[in-house]
Amino acid sequence: MAAPEQILTSLLKPAFDRLVPGADPMLRPSSREGFDFQVNGAMAAAKKLGRSPADVAADVVRAEGLGSLCSRVEVTPQGFVNLRLADDLIVACLGDVAADARLGVAPASASLKVVVDYSAPNVAKEMHAGHLRTTVIGDCLCRMLVFAGHHVIRENHVGDWGTQFGMLIEHLVDVGETSGAHELSVGDLDGFYRQARAAFDASPEMQERSRRRVVALQSGDPDTLRLWRILVEESLRYFDEVYDKLGVELTRDDVVGESFYNPMLDEVVAQLDSKGLLVDSDGAKCVFVEGWTTREGTPLPLIVRKSDGGYGYAATDLATLWDRFGRLGADIALYVVGAPQAQHLAMCFDVALKAGWLPSPERAVHVSFGSVLGPDRKMFKTRAGKTFKLVDLLDEAVERARAAVSSRSAELDVDEREDLARAIGIGAVKYSDLSTDRARDYVFDLDRMISFDGNTGPYLQYARVRCLSIFRRAGLDPADFVGVPVEVGVGEPAERALALALTGFSSAFASAIETWSPHKLCAYLYDLAVVFTSFFEACPVLKAPDETTMRSRLTLCALTAAVLGQGLELLGIDSPERM
Numbered sequence: 001m002a003a004p005e006q007i008l009t010s011l012l013k014p015a016f017d018r019l020v021p022g023a024d025p026m027l028r029p030s031s032r033e034g035f036d037f038q039v040n041g042a043m044a045a046a047k048k049l050g051r052s053p054a055d056v057a058a059d060v061v062r063a064e065g066l067g068s069l070c071s072r073v074e075v076t077p078q079g080f081v082n083l084r085l086a087d088d089l090i091v092a093c094l095g096d097v098a099a100d101a102r103l104g105v106a107p108a109s110a111s112l113k114v115v116v117d118y119s120a121p122n123v124a125k126e127m128h129a130g131h132l133r134t135t136v137i138g139d140c141l142c143r144m145l146v147f148a149g150h151h152v153i154r155e156n157h158v159g160d161w162g163t164q165f166g167m168l169i170e171h172l173v174d175v176g177e178t179s180g181a182h183e184l185s186v187g188d189l190d191g192f193y194r195q196a197r198a199a200f201d202a203s204p205e206m207q208e209r210s211r212r213r214v215v216a217l218q219s220g221d222p223d224t225l226r227l228w229r230i231l232v233e234e235s236l237r238y239f240d241e242v243y244d245k246l247g248v249e250l251t252r253d254d255v256v257g258e259s260f261y262n263p264m265l266d267e268v269v270a271q272l273d274s275k276g277l278l279v280d281s282d283g284a285k286c287v288f289v290e291g292w293t294t295r296e297g298t299p300l301p302l303i304v305r306k307s308d309g310g311y312g313y314a315a316t317d318l319a320t321l322w323d324r325f326g327r328l329g330a331d332i333a334l335y336v337v338g339a340p341q342a343q344h345l346a347m348c349f350d351v352a353l354k355a356g357w358l359p360s361p362e363r364a365v366h367v368s369f370g371s372v373l374g375p376d377r378k379m380f381k382t383r384a385g386k387t388f389k390l391v392d393l394l395d396e397a398v399e400r401a402r403a404a405v406s407s408r409s410a411e412l413d414v415d416e417r418e419d420l421a422r423a424i425g426i427g428a429v430k431y432s433d434l435s436t437d438r439a440r441d442y443v444f445d446l447d448r449m450i451s452f453d454g455n456t457g458p459y460l461q462y463a464r465v466r467c468l469s470i471f472r473r474a475g476l477d478p479a480d481f482v483g484v485p486v487e488v489g490v491g492e493p494a495e496r497a498l499a500l501a502l503t504g505f506s507s508a509f510a511s512a513i514e515t516w517s518p519h520k521l522c523a524y525l526y527d528l529a530v531v532f533t534s535f536f537e538a539c540p541v542l543k544a545p546d547e548t549t550m551r552s553r554l555t556l557c558a559l560t561a562a563v564l565g566q567g568l569e570l571l572g573i574d575s576p577e578r579m
């Protein structure tokens with residue numbers, strides 16, 4: 001059985017459709033006491049029909065079956081319909097959730113091959129707050145896709161190729177391989193890069209050497225490649241540490257850096273040429289696509305090959321599309337990349353479409369995201385104007401969590417407290433990122449993130465721990481209450497509200513994955529935790545008035561723990577057993 005929300009929508013849609021074909025009624029939580037949902041849509045339909053909204057709403061309410069699903073139906077003079085679900089329906093839907101190891105989330109009807117491009121830090125450059133977003137959002141989308149039953153190919157498009165490597169390799173030679181490699185492996189990437197840049201800027205001789213080095217790199221000179229590999233290897237080693245700290249699922253096997261596409265670029269350009277898409281513009285090879293112009297209205301080129309013969313970022317991204325839809329046979333390719341690259345990606349997608357590599361526009365998706373801001377709502381920088389290192393931010397979050405843990409959970413032993421601090425600190429940072437609509441910017445505020453109240457990671461983790469503590473006290477295993485047929489009572493308002501919230505996991509998951517929006521899953525989990533907290537305060541579980549009520553409430557608690565646990569896992573956030 002579907003969730004109540006989906007059952008209602010499947011009834012209301014045809015009812016509206018009969019009045020105004022194509023009408024899209026919206027189901028929202030009702031703000032009226034005693035009602036669960038509000039249906040909006042009569043007003044828009046009434047306008048089209050030239051009738052009063054209340055009249056239209058009354059017609060809809062007569063829809064077959066609505067009466068048997070709802071115990072109360074109210075039409076307001078403005079044409080809103082307020083619905084209170086029949087308790088039986090909630091109980092039946094919850095029974096389905098309880099009996100299902102997937103908590104009501106049906107696997108996708110068709111398993112798709114989805115390539116997810118995310119994280120993508122640059123060799124010999126620090127990971128900063130922007131990389132936090134792509135890494136955390138990408139990881140969450142992969143987890144959701146896998147849970148839905150899709151075949152996921154993670155691709156970490158590391159920036160490991162380009163003319164800057166001439167300079168970086170020469171700097172490595174100058175400082176000595178061992179000490180250069182050491183600097184990178186301990187995570188002083190920006191230091192290394194800055195010194196290289198300074199040396200390059202100060203010395204024409206170094207500039208000349210670097211230029212020659214780029215040529216050697218491109219022509220595959222073995223010693224140059226060896227030096228290049230040191231830079232890449234030491235940077236990857238460091239990125240792995242950050243991934244480990246963050247608890248994301250990326251591994252070495254997922255690294256498909258820019259250099260991987262280098263051997264394909266000639267072919268990609270030749271194909272564009274043979275399709276008549278390539279235009280010579282001041283010696284550069286470009287593709288012009290309709291609709292792309294500068295602010296002044298002149299056509300905007302996508303530069304595929306620069307006038308010096310070198311390939312750039314655009315050529316590489318065209319190759320990613322060629323490779324992902326061609327060789328890999330992707331059904332969908334997601335690019336989890338910041339909003340400033342929207343135009344670059346949109347142009348690449350358009351060109352790939354024209355070239356026939358991308359089968360249809362909706363199959364390449366730019367999963368865009370906003371910036372992380374400082375407390376002043378400006379770009380997040382240190383006082384000296386430098387960007388924060390991602391690891392420093394993570395370490396500070398864990399440090400704050402450690403302080404909270406030592407005062408709140410003093411009874412736990414040292415090791416457990418340390419694990420807890422990590423789960424809370426990292427979880428808090430990830431949750432604050434994921435719970436923000438990804439299109440929006442947000443302020444990096446550790447005080448807010450690590451708070452145990454409000455829409456935060458620790459609040460969700462704590463709600464689950466509270467559920468589990470009931471079972472621990474009673475010497476019961478929550479697993480015995482999930483995956484079995486149950487009879488749940490919904491006598492008390494708080495019980496009923498929790499049961500209803502628990503039926504909503506599948507539709508929350510569906511809307512999150514449909515729009516590549518983890519925040520929709522977060523919003524649902526937060527609502528569930530709030531409803532559970534009210535239940536916890538209003539309804540005694542182990543001291544319930546009778547055995548049946550106790551079993552029913554234990555089921556509600558076990559399901560809450562299961563849904564919160566599954567939800568947090570999809571977000572990539574650890575759920576501690578005790579706090």
Ligand code: ARG
Pocket residue numbers: 117120121122157158159317320335337
């Ligand atoms: N390395 C780039 C950066 O740090 C991001 C690459 C994103 N992926 C892509 N296929 N363009 O900005």
